[in-house]
Amino acid sequence: MNREQAWTLLQEHLHNKNLVKHSLAVEACMRAAAIRFGADPETWGLAGLLHDLDYEYTVNQPDQHTHKTAEILVGRGIDPAVIHAIQAHNHRVVPTEKIDHSLLAIDPTTGFIIACVLMHPEKKMSSLDLSFMKKRFKEKSFAKGASRDQMSECRRLEIELDDFLQLCLQTMQTIHADLGF
Secondary structure (H helix, E strand, O other): OOOHHHHHHHHHHOOOOOHHHHHHHHHHHHHHHHHHHHOOHHHHHHHHHHHHOOOOHHHHHHOOOOHHHHHHHHOOOOOHHHHHHHHHHHOOOOOOHHHHHHHHHHHHHHHHHHHHHHOOOOHHHHHHHHHHHHHHOOOOOOOOOOOOOHHHHHHHHHHHHHHHHHHHHHHHHHHHHHOOO
16 A cells, blocks of 8 residues: 555545544654654555544544554555554554554654644744643643653653654644644
């Protein structure tokens, strides 16, 4: 499966514009992480783009999240590593590879960064910086849905949290128009 086919599939299954933007953010950050770790950005990008493919079907059944995605993707010529990473991000399978740990960490991080943008006085991705994010990271009540434990999964990749946050921020800043910020 190539990116164009994945994009078409995403549009068939995800209709919420914010979920689509989230998928684009995760895709971009996964591509950047792949480059940093010497992996294939196409494969990692597909994992990011498709990681929430079944979200609208499973929103009221979180324990089923990623199960339908796996069903949809099997037999479509997608690298099994992509399906494994997608399932690992919902703890269906044990994360074993860098792609798995990256998706686990990147998924909540993109949401956290968007929450930071919304709280920033200028509400622009370009105005956000690491210092602002680090202050918010320490606030347990801020962006509760962005698991700090999951974000800290980046340490399994031998990248410090600050560097990881900066990598994701800089990547999301390059696609700010697609994200609406």
